Amino acid sequence: xxxxxxxxxxxxxxxxxxxxxxxxxxxxxxxxxxxxxxxxxxxxxxxxxxxxxxxxxxxxxxxxxxxxxxxxxxxxxxxxxxxxxxxxxxxxxxxxxxxxxxxxxxxxxxxxxxxx
Amino acid sequence: xxxxxxxxxxxxxxxxxxxxxxxxxxxxxxxxxxxxxxxxxxxxxxxxxxxxxxxxxxxxxxxxxxxxxxxxxxxxxxxxxxxxxxxxxxxxxxxxxxxxxxxxxxxxxxxxxxx
Numbered sequence: 357x358x359x360x361x362x363x364x365x366x367x368x369x370x371x372x373x374x375x376x377x378x379x380x381x382x383x384x385x386x387x388x389x390x391x392x393x394x395x396x397x398x399x400x401x402x403x404x405x406x407x408x409x410x411x412x413x414x415x416x417x418x419x420x421x422x423x424x425x426x427x428x429x430x431x432x433x434x435x436x437x438x439x440x441x442x443x444x445x446x447x448x449x450x451x452x453x454x455x456x457x458x459x460x461x462x463x464x465x466x467x468x469x470x471x472x
Numbered sequence: 473x474x475x476x477x478x479x480x481x482x483x484x485x486x487x488x489x490x491x492x493x494x495x496x497x498x499x500x501x502x503x504x505x506x507x508x509x510x511x512x513x514x515x516x517x518x519x520x521x522x523x524x525x526x527x528x529x530x531x532x533x534x535x536x537x538x539x540x541x542x543x544x545x546x547x548x549x550x551x552x553x554x555x556x557x558x559x560x561x562x563x564x565x566x567x568x569x570x571x572x573x574x575x576x577x578x579x580x581x582x583x584x585x586x587x
Contacts, residue, residue, distance in 0.1 A: 391575060400581070403575050408573070447514060451574070454570065456569060457522055457528065459520065460505075
């Protein structure tokens with residue numbers, strides 16, 4: 357099974373500053389998808405951003421962007437102009453493009469604190 | 473659309489009791505999933521279903537059962553609850569698999585405590 361590693365259990369950032377959350381994954385496949393989910397204190401899992409492995413261009417969604425390094429199997433999330441509402445647990449997730457039940461593999465998460 | 477709904481939101485069980493966690497989605501998704509999230513940890517897959525009448529085990533299926541009689545509903549049954557099953561349970565659904573993002577949509581979770 358694929359493994360997803362988030363090596364930073366906790367991170368903090370000053371409001372309006374930029375922070376980068378790390379994610380690495382292990383796979384022998386070349387066709388797959390990567391995701392970042394946000395889990396605020398309400399516990400609701402919210403999709404932040406997604407990336408297809410065959411797309412070289414890094415995905416961006418407003419203040420959120422990724423640095424996808426396929427050869428290094430790295431998928432970091434950059435949050436610019438951090439806001440208090442960004443405080444949450446962030447999970448990186450991987451899924452294969454093979455038709456195998458659409459199983460997602462999640463990392464253990466990074467807890468982000470935003471300091472006013 | 474309500475998306476993915478779960479009931480109850482909270483529940484306290486005594487050891488040995490049984491209960492069913494309900495999950496319903498109104499997005500006509502074929503795929504549905506049950507995860508558990510222990511404190512400070514990521515999500516672990518319990519069971520999943522690729523369509524009505526078809527279910528399969530995930531990473532941590534012991535102590536649980538599922539059924540999928542309709543596209544919309546995917547209940548999770550706990551038999552003989554144990555303290556190790558204290559966790560937050562999430563239901564999720566997605567349209568398909570293979571090519572295409574097919575991201576999973578999550579319900580709000582059920583916090584279960586077994587005492």
